[in-house]
Amino acid sequence: MISRVPLLSASQCDELVSQLSPLPWASGLAPGKLYRQKVKGNEEIAFQMGQQTAPADALMRQITQAIMESSFIRTRMFPKSLVNPRFNRYREGGFYGKHADSAFLGNGQQQVRSDYSLTLFLNDPDDYEGGELELAFASGEVMKLKEPKGTLLFYPSGVMHQVLPVERGERIAFVGWVESHIQNPQHRDVLSEITKLCDYMMDDPELALTEHHTRALNVKHNLFRLWWKN
Numbered sequence: 271m272i273s274r275v276p277l278l279s280a281s282q283c284d285e286l287v288s289q290l291s292p293l294p295w296a297s298g299l300a301p302g303k304l305y306r307q308k309v310k311g312n313e314e315i316a317f318q319m320g321q322q323t324a325p326a327d328a329l330m331r332q333i334t335q336a337i338m339e340s341s342f343i344r345t346r347m348f349p350k351s352l353v354n355p356r357f358n359r360y361r362e363g364g365f366y367g368k369h370a371d372s373a374f375l376g377n378g379q380q381q382v383r384s385d386y387s388l389t390l391f392l393n394d395p396d397d398y399e400g401g402e403l404e405l406a407f408a409s410g411e412v413m414k415l416k417e418p419k420g421t422l423l424f425y426p427s428g429v430m431h432q433v434l435p436v437e438r439g440e441r442i443a444f445v446g447w448v449e450s451h452i453q454n455p456q457h458r459d460v461l462s463e464i465t466k467l468c469d470y471m472m473d474d475p476e477l478a479l480t481e482h483h484t485r486a487l488n489v490k491h492n493l494f495r496l497w498w499k500n
């Protein structure tokens with residue numbers, strides 16, 4: 271299952287892109303990992319903790335904060351942490367071939383499980399041809415996605431995917447990975463639904479804090495007790 275969240279306005283995206291464009295972009299190929307040439311043909315600015323890419327770090331922090339604070343995301347994905355934020359740029363010919371994201375990301379103490387992969391589109395589909403994010407689900411379903419700027423797309427990290435070659439223009443995106451407090455996706459859906467139910471009841475003066483509502487709240491809290499992992 272994928273989710274789309276409008277996260278940034280068009281003008282916020284334009285501003286971001288104008289700040290990012292002049293920064294030094296590195297080849298997406300990590301040194302010593304030339305085997306990745308087979309799949310990776312893009313450029314990136316990764317989070318460097320205050321080295322020469324510090325301006326990009328500040329932008330990545332702002333985006334990460336907006337994602338972690340979004341109520342849509344908090345009540346559906348129960349995010350614990352977002353790791354390996356980076357900006358990806360695909361110029362003409364740029365691509366990222368079919369691959370599987372690693373189950374564990376981050377470094378040393380901060381190793382986290384990737385439950386969701388995310389792409390925040392920073393420029394519009396009209397700005398480039400090709401460059402679709404293609405998701406190939408285990409069911410056989412294939413989705414080709416190109417979202418308007420400012421839209422954040424979440425997809426399960428276990429889905430094979432690729433970015434098809436850009437044939438004209440360039441595609442700029444922010445990407446990152448989220449570990450959820452709730453490991454099982456079905457549990458996440460149940461918790462999201464019961465949270466919605468309790469919220470609806472709270473907003474209805476006839477139902478708020480009735481016996482029905484209180485029992486629904488009890489079930490909700492007990493399910494969180496069962497499934498929440500810090």
Ligand SMILES: O=C(O)CCC(=O)C(=O)O
Binds near residue numbers: 371389431445
């Ligand atoms: O650029 C994108 O939208 C996805 C990039 C990607 O799949 C990755 O960095 O693992």
Ligand SMILES: [Fe+2]
Binds near residue numbers: 431
């Ligand atoms: Fe990926």
